[in-house]
Amino acid sequence: SHSAPSWPFSPTAADNLQESPPGDAATAALGPGPQDMVAVHMLRLYEKYNRRGAQPGGGNTVRSFRARLEVVNQKAVYFFNLSSIQDSEMILTATFHFYSEPPRWPRARDVPCKPRAKSTPCRMLPPGPTRLHVLFRSLAQNAATQGLLRGAMALALPSRGLWQAKDISTIVKAARRNGELLLTAQLDSGERVPGVPKSTPRAPYILVYANDLGISEPNSVAVTLQRYDPFPAGDPAPRAAGVRNSSADPRVRRAAQAPGPLQDNELPGLDERPARAPLAPHFHKQELWPGPFRTLKPRPARKERRRKGQDSFPAIPSQVLDFDEKTMQKARRR
Amino acid sequence: QWDEPRVCARRYLKVDFADIGWNEWVISPKSFDAYYCAGACEFPMPKIVRPSNHATIQSIVRAVGIIPGIPEPCCVPDKMNSLGVLFLDENRNVVLKVYPNMSVETCACR
Numbered sequence: 001s002h003s004a005p006s007w008p009f010s011p012t013a014a015d016n017l018q019e020s021p022p023g024d025a026a027t028a029a030l031g032p033g034p035q036d037m038v039a040v041h042m043l044r045l046y047e048k049y050n051r052r053g054a055q056p057g058g059g060n061t062v063r064s065f066r067a068r069l070e071v072v073n074q075k076a077v078y079f080f081n082l083s084s085i086q087d088s089e090m091i092l093t094a095t096f097h098f099y100s101e102p103p104r105w106p107r108a109r110d111v112p113c114k115p116r117a118k119s120t121p122c123r124m125l126p127p128g129p130t131r132l133h134v135l136f137r138s139l140a141q142n143a144a145t146q147g148l149l150r151g152a153m154a155l156a157l158p159s160r161g162l163w164q165a166k167d168i169s170t171i172v173k174a175a176r177r178n179g180e181l182l183l184t185a186q187l188d189s190g191e192r193v194p195g196v197p198k199s200t201p202r203a204p205y206i207l208v209y210a211n212d213l214g215i216s217e218p219n220s221v222a223v224t225l226q227r228y229d230p231f232p233a234g235d236p237a238p239r240a241a242g243v244r245n246s247s248a249d250p251r252v253r254r255a256a257q258a259p260g261p262l263q264d265n266e267l268p269g270l271d272e273r274p275a276r277a278p279l280a281p282h283f284h285k286q287e288l289w290p291g292p293f294r295t296l297k298p299r300p301a302r303k304e305r306r307r308k309g310q311d312s313f314p315a316i317p318s319q320v321l322d323f324d325e326k327t328m329q330k331a332r333r334r
Numbered sequence: 335q336w337d338e339p340r341v342c343a344r345r346y347l348k349v350d351f352a353d354i355g356w357n358e359w360v361i362s363p364k365s366f367d368a369y370y371c372a373g374a375c376e377f378p379m380p381k382i383v384r385p386s387n388h389a390t391i392q393s394i395v396r397a398v399g400i401i402p403g404i405p406e407p408c409c410v411p412d413k414m415n416s417l418g419v420l421f422l423d424e425n426r427n428v429v430l431k432v433y434p435n436m437s438v439e440t441c442a443c444r
Contacts (some may be wrong), residue, residue: 042420042429043361043428046418046420049430050417056430061429064428064429081425084424158398212431215433216434221433224421224423224431241429329390
């Protein structure tokens with residue numbers, strides 16, 4: 001495919017962004033179905049950042065805005081809803097990208113003239129439009145007016161289909177300053193728009209390069225990425241936010257309990273006392289250990305033990321570790 | 335994992351956005367190596383855990399036991415890296431944001 005646009009982009013130059021089929025990375029990332037140019041463009045910026053670590057456009061945020069096409073007074077008008085720009089985002093630059101269709105007829109100068117006979121000179125075809133006029137207006141979200149004229153541009157129409165970009169930073173900054181986050185672009189090439197133009201993957205789009213001053217806050221990722229529960233309310237199996245359906249969930253749950261009965265190292269024959277139970281006041285050290293060695297009592301059978309002091313033994317049958325006599329003596333002495 | 339060092343160190347952790355339910359709006363990456371910090375900051379702390387001066391003092395106070403209840407310093411991320419994330423905003427427009435401190439480069443006792 002054609003070379004990727006060289007970004008960060010000097011927005012003043014007309015960027016001859018050739019339309020090219022998105023790479024397999026774009027298709028994989030953006031899913032099947034027709035990729036519009038804005039999605040491919042954003043993916044290129046993402047890949048560029050990952051390759052070189054260069055901040056896109058000098059900031060830490062790039063927002064794209066797709067156009068919504070409407071016909072107003074028989075003119076094609078594109079609406080851009082800029083309301084998703086966050087208050088903490090300081091706009092650095094904004095660019096308007098549009099695709100100029102190849103002219104429907106070759107222009108006079110493009111056709112080599114071969115007069116068929118002396119008497120019939122070349123019939124010069126009427127020149128097609130050579131310029132495209134774009135009027136930008138901004139209006140508040142629910143305003144009923146056509147909006148305030150923010151800027152006008154006359155763009156040269158190339159002789160073949162081409163993506164072009166223009167810097168509209170001042171227009172977007174002024175509109176945002178006034179809180180008018182609905183921007184319209186009326187493209188007028190002087191031709192009558194036959195019927196209602198339909199929206200195509202080649203619809204114009206806007207890129208806004210910004211520096212999010214809040215992105216270094218401790219939990220900035222939650223502000224933009226941690227959202228409502230993606231499953232709509234009333235979902236038959238309401239699940240915790242973000243937890244996938246357990247049946248479809250390929251993740252393996254790992255058991256938490258320890259394998260087999262717990263091993264402990266209690267000394268056989270001694271009357272176990274819960275480690276933390278406070279000793280009764282009349283107990284003294286020597287009473288605990290009357291002689292240097294205590295006679296080993298045969299351990300009561302597990303059942304009796306359990307019956308005798310139900311609460312003092314852990315409910316879980318514990319495995320007694322066998323120690324040799326020498327170890328036992330050492331332990332007692334200690 | 336059991337034969338990992340006891341001392342404070344970086345441990346491997348791969349985060350899959352599908353596991354935390356963000357895959358509906360995160361286009362790329364699908365997952366990334368985030369890592370995490372875990373391990374002991376016991377006295378005496380080896381140089382490798384790059385203790386701050388305060389952590390050194392705290393671990394001595396704890397070891398000497400002058401004041402009961404002083405915990406040992408914590409094993410936390412020291413150097414971290416950014417991550418570029420491509421996602422859809424609420425109007426389903428594509429956004430690229432470069433978030434700082436998304437993955438751990440080194441750990442230290444603090």
